[in-house]
Amino acid sequence: MTTAIREPEQQQELPARARTTRVGDAVFRRTALGAALLVVGLLAGVAIFLVIQGLPALDASGEQAYGKPSVWSYVGPLLFGTILSSALALVIVTPLAIGLALVISHYAPSKVAKPVGYLVDLLAAVPSVVFGLWGIAVLAPRMVPIFDWLNDWFGWIPLFAGPVSNSGRTLLTASVVLALMALPIVTAILREIFAQTPTTQQEAALALGATRWEMIRMAVLPYARSGMVAALLLGLGRALGETMAVAMVLSATGAIISFDVISSANSNTIAAAIANNYANAAGLKINVLIFAGLALFVLTFAVNFLGRYVATRGQVKA
Amino acid sequence: MAKSIDVSDLDIYYGDFLAVEGVNMHIKARSVTAFIGPSGCGKSTVLRSLNRMHEVIPGAHVQGKVTVDGQSLYDSAVDPVAVRRQIGMVFQRPNPFPTMSIYENVLAGNRLNSKKMKKTEADDIVERSLKGANLWNEVKDRLDKPGMGLSGGQQQRLCIARAIAVEPQVLLMDEPCSALDPISTSAIEDLIHELKSDYTIVIVTHNMQQAARVSDETGFFNLKAAGQPGHLVEFNATPKMFANPDNEATEAYISGRFG
Numbered sequence: 001m002t003t004a005i006r007e008p009e010q011q012q013e014l015p016a017r018a019r020t021t022r023v024g025d026a027v028f029r030r031t032a033l034g035a036a037l038l039v040v041g042l043l044a045g046v047a048i049f050l051v052i053q054g055l056p057a058l059d060a061s062g063e064q065a066y067g068k069p070s071v072w073s074y075v076g077p078l079l080f081g082t083i084l085s086s087a088l089a090l091v092i093v094t095p096l097a098i099g100l101a102l103v104i105s106h107y108a109p110s111k112v113a114k115p116v117g118y119l120v121d122l123l124a125a126v127p128s129v130v131f132g133l134w135g136i137a138v139l140a141p142r143m144v145p146i147f148d149w150l151n152d153w154f155g156w157i158p159l160f161a162g163p164v165s166n167s168g169r170t171l172l173t174a175s176v177v178l179a180l181m182a183l184p185i186v187t188a189i190l191r192e193i194f195a196q197t198p199t200t201q202q203e204a205a206l207a208l209g210a211t212r213w214e215m216i217r218m219a220v221l222p223y224a225r226s227g228m229v230a231a232l233l234l235g236l237g238r239a240l241g242e243t244m245a246v247a248m249v250l251s252a253t254g255a256i257i258s259f260d261v262i263s264s265a266n267s268n269t270i271a272a273a274i275a276n277n278y279a280n281a282a283g284l285k286i287n288v289l290i291f292a293g294l295a296l297f298v299l300t301f302a303v304n305f306l307g308r309y310v311a312t313r314g315q316v317k318a
Numbered sequence: 319m320a321k322s323i324d325v326s327d328l329d330i331y332y333g334d335f336l337a338v339e340g341v342n343m344h345i346k347a348r349s350v351t352a353f354i355g356p357s358g359c360g361k362s363t364v365l366r367s368l369n370r371m372h373e374v375i376p377g378a379h380v381q382g383k384v385t386v387d388g389q390s391l392y393d394s395a396v397d398p399v400a401v402r403r404q405i406g407m408v409f410q411r412p413n414p415f416p417t418m419s420i421y422e423n424v425l426a427g428n429r430l431n432s433k434k435m436k437k438t439e440a441d442d443i444v445e446r447s448l449k450g451a452n453l454w455n456e457v458k459d460r461l462d463k464p465g466m467g468l469s470g471g472q473q474q475r476l477c478i479a480r481a482i483a484v485e486p487q488v489l490l491m492d493e494p495c496s497a498l499d500p501i502s503t504s505a506i507e508d509l510i511h512e513l514k515s516d517y518t519i520v521i522v523t524h525n526m527q528q529a530a531r532v533s534d535e536t537g538f539f540n541l542k543a544a545g546q547p548g549h550l551v552e553f554n555a556t557p558k559m560f561a562n563p564d565n566e567a568t569e570a571y572i573s574g575r576f577g
Contacts, residue, residue, distance in 0.1 A: 109376065110376070198413075200409060200411055200413040201413055201415065201416070202374075203371065203374065203407075203409060203413070204409065204413040204414075204415065204477070204480075205415075205426075206371065206374055206402065207369065207371055207402055207406065207407035207409070207481075208402065208403070208406070208426055208427035208430060208480070208481075208484065209399050209400070209401075209402040209403030209404075209427065209430055209484070210399070210430050211399050214430055218415065218426065218430075219415065222415065222416070222417035222418075223416070223417070225417075
């Protein structure tokens with residue numbers, strides 16, 4: 001839309017000759033414009049589909065709304081489960097990713113840092129089904145003792161109220177898997193941001209007699225602050241939409257609101273609920289699931305926009 | 319607090335590459351010593367070896383001795399962080415911390431050294447350092463504004479204020495005026511003259527007039543040939559260096575007949 005407004009101005013500024021002779025420019029400009037419009041068109045198409053197919057669900061109730069009085073009381077708890085699991089994943093991934101990225105960018109000698117960086121990137125290539133299998137077979141049983149410990153010591157926090165699940169396939173386990181899945185993208189972005197800290201800033205801190213950690217606190221982290229927020233929000237976006245791993249790991253009770261993340265009564269997430277129920281759905285139930293998809297779409301959209309906004313607003317000029 | 323520096327048989331390496339070879343010199347306390355020479359001859363490298371800043375580059379190391387009032391800088395027991403707290407440095411491009419106010423920039427070094435500081439004490443340090451850097455009158459009404467909002471010359475004086483706030487024994491300056499206009503340069507040169515009474519100053523400069531104006535002693539560095547290590551050609555009192563140098567190469571460089 002903005003392109004269409006700007007176009008006449010640019011053409012007036014350019015001398016006629018430049019416009020006729022540079023064929024390559026014209027081809028490239030049209031191609032780029034086409035690609036941009038295609039993306040916008042696709043996104044709009046998805047949004048329109050979700051709205052048209054999702055809105056009839058507002059009439060659903062009872063059996064069609066999976067036993068809930070209205071579609072809101074079905075989608076609401078799912079939205080809650082989605083946000084809770086993703087928020088927990090973010091809490092877990094933040095220190096891991098910042099530490100890992102700092103090791104790669106500032107602590108490890110380049111002989112070590114490069115392979116570690118590649119390995120983290122490779123983690124992104126592991127299919128989510130594999131993460132799901134690993135979560136069920138390996139992680140979940142090993143989480144049970146940790147849950148017991150959390151319940152013993154921090155049972156007064158509603159999150160760890162218990163009773164502890166025997167299978168370990170709880171929302172917290174799903175969050176740990178989500179955190180590991182978001183780790184590569186968040187680490188990769190953080191690593192690049194940390195590495196971009198101007199040398200002059202780092203030398204300024206070191207010359208004042210800062211240790212390496214003090215230098216990082218003084219020069220690197222302030223410089224990277226907005227980028228860190230953006231990276232974490234992108235990671236959050238990844239966790240929000242993840243389907244397969246959650247659907248496999250989480251033994252969900254259905255659409256309930258439960259802050260208890262270590263018991264066997266678990267809130268489900270939107271993506272996992274759609275994946276689990278869509279094959280057996282018919283009639284208005286399909287619309288209900290699509291409506292849930294619309295809610296997820298709006299949520300991820302908002303998170304991504306927030307990330308971009310923070311990234312552009314807080315940029316520090318060096 | 320100003321101290322003298324002795325350098326003897328100093329070789330500086332980047333990995334296996336010998337960058338500077340066989341430097342011997344005595345830098346007097348409370349004086350200004352200038353390093354001049356063509357690009358790539360190692361004068362900045364020598365300067366940075368005086369507070370162990372060159373070690374920031376992986377693989378950089380030295381052989382030989384650097385002592386500050388008899389205390390060796392490169393003893394295995396000496397922590398480079400402690401060295402840098404006593405030997406301050408000002409860089410080629412002004413580098414105030416972008417997210418900090420003018421006030422916090424001045425105190426950055428003090429905050430590292432002592433965690434707790436009373437407000438009045440901090441105010442005193444800021445005022446004294448900014449006055450010492452001839453910047454107080456220009457910024458005293460906007461101490462809480464970001465340091466990046468100042469002009470280039472003011473930013474460089476802010477960096478000098480930050481360096482002297484911790485009362486170092488020596489102040490190293492790596493081409494501190496090369497990114498500044500003539501008026502700001504003149505302000506910094508005046509400041510160097512004033513700081514001389516309290517600090518030992520070592521300055522690297524590409525501007526020979528500047529070396530002649532500000533320094534008491536001058537060291538001329540050169541390369542024997544491209545790819546060869548740099549070395550110290552001549553080290554003498556500045557008036558003698560510029561009027562009647564001992565070495566022909568020095569005279570050729572100073573009079574512009576270099577090549």
